[in-house]
Amino acid sequence: MTILDGKKVSNEIKDEIAAEVQQMKNRGEKVPHLAAIIVGNDGASLTYVNSKVKACERVGFESTLVKLSSTISETELLKKIKELNENPDIDGFIVQLPLPEQIDTQKVLLSVNPDKDVDGFHPTNFGKMALDMSSFIPATPFGIIELLERYNVETKGKHTVVIGRSHIVGRPMSILMGRKGFPGNSTVTVTHSYTKNITQITSQADIIITALGNPEFLKAEMVKDDVVIIDVGITRVPDETKPRGYRITGDVDFENVSKKASFITPVPGGVGPMTIAMLLKNTLLARENHRLS
Structure with a gap:
């Protein structure tokens, strides 16, 4: 069994990006500039956004x-997004989700210039990805693809089961795993809350990508030997034995499933660190696109 070490690979990617940025500086070029909008004071969102800022510092980005404020109106937020769209100094930006109830999330995501949509959520980028055209791939699926590639996990002709159909992970992964190329060329089954006999499906899978947010949902009896497991789920489970009073758990019963797996991502330290690394990679791509346009 091989651990797909997202922390290690993400650090390698950041080092590669930092080297490219240094070359840009040496040539006297403008370095990539990533912006983030956060609305309100959600603790998890603040932590995540701050980690993105630190990652920018590490690789030399602006x-x-x-x-x-959490009370901002939709009109005011759209105005701020328009400012970032029109600011030539900003190469890419993200709007941290979730947003307050008074704001239409879909309307906000549609207002982001696709050329600066480094989260890869805009329909223009999603559509290009589906058509195998050059685009910004959503950061989490992009990170999963990168992990599979760097660990040389065979995907051609394999049966991939995706658990979850969100536009952030499930749907993009189903497209990417079925595309021509590597990683890809697998036969994909998408499962969700209405899927019947899910164990019958997962037990036939060569690769399982789960993004449910249901702690330890996937049990050892639901998978076959030598399965590849990508666990995107992350949930805080109360645990009084831990200093913080909780532990971080994925969708997979790691202790038991790992005994049957050929490759598996841990939680934490698997897919999570890759998401920020690929956001940086998308921003680097945006900078290059702007330089050439």
């Missing part, structure tokens, strides 16, 4: 953090 970064801007736009903090807005």
Whole structure:
């Protein structure tokens, strides 16, 4: 069994990006600039955005953090997004989700310039990805693809089961795993809350990608020997034995499933660190696109 070490690979990617940025500086070129909009004071969102700012510092990017009140109107938020769209100094930006109830999330995501949509959520980028055209791939699926590639996990002709159909992970992964190329060329089954006999399906899978947010949902009896497991789930489970009073758990019963797996991502330290690394990679791509346009 091989651990797909997202922390290690993400650090390698950051080192590679930092080297490219240094070359840009040596040539006297403008370095990539990533901005993030955060609305309100959600603790998890603040932690995540701050880690993105630190990652920018590490690789030599410029970064801007736009903090807005949770009471901001949709009109005011759209105005701020328009400013970032029109600011030539900003190569890419993200709007941290979730947003307050008074704001239409879909309307906000549609308002982001696709050329600066380094989260890869805009329909233009999603559509290009589906058509195998050059685009920004959503950071988490991009990170999973990178992990599979760097560990040389065979995907051609394999049966991939995706658990979950969100536009952030499940749907993009189903497209990417079925595309021509590597990683890809697998036969994909998408399962969700209405899927019947899910154990019958997962037990036939060569690769399982699960993004449910249901702690330890996937049990050892649901998988076959030598399965490849990608666990995207991350849930805080109360645990009084831990200093913080909780432990972080994925969708997979890691202790038991890992005994049957050929490759498996841990939680934490698997897919999570890759997400930020690929956000940086998308921002680097955006900078290059702007330089050439």
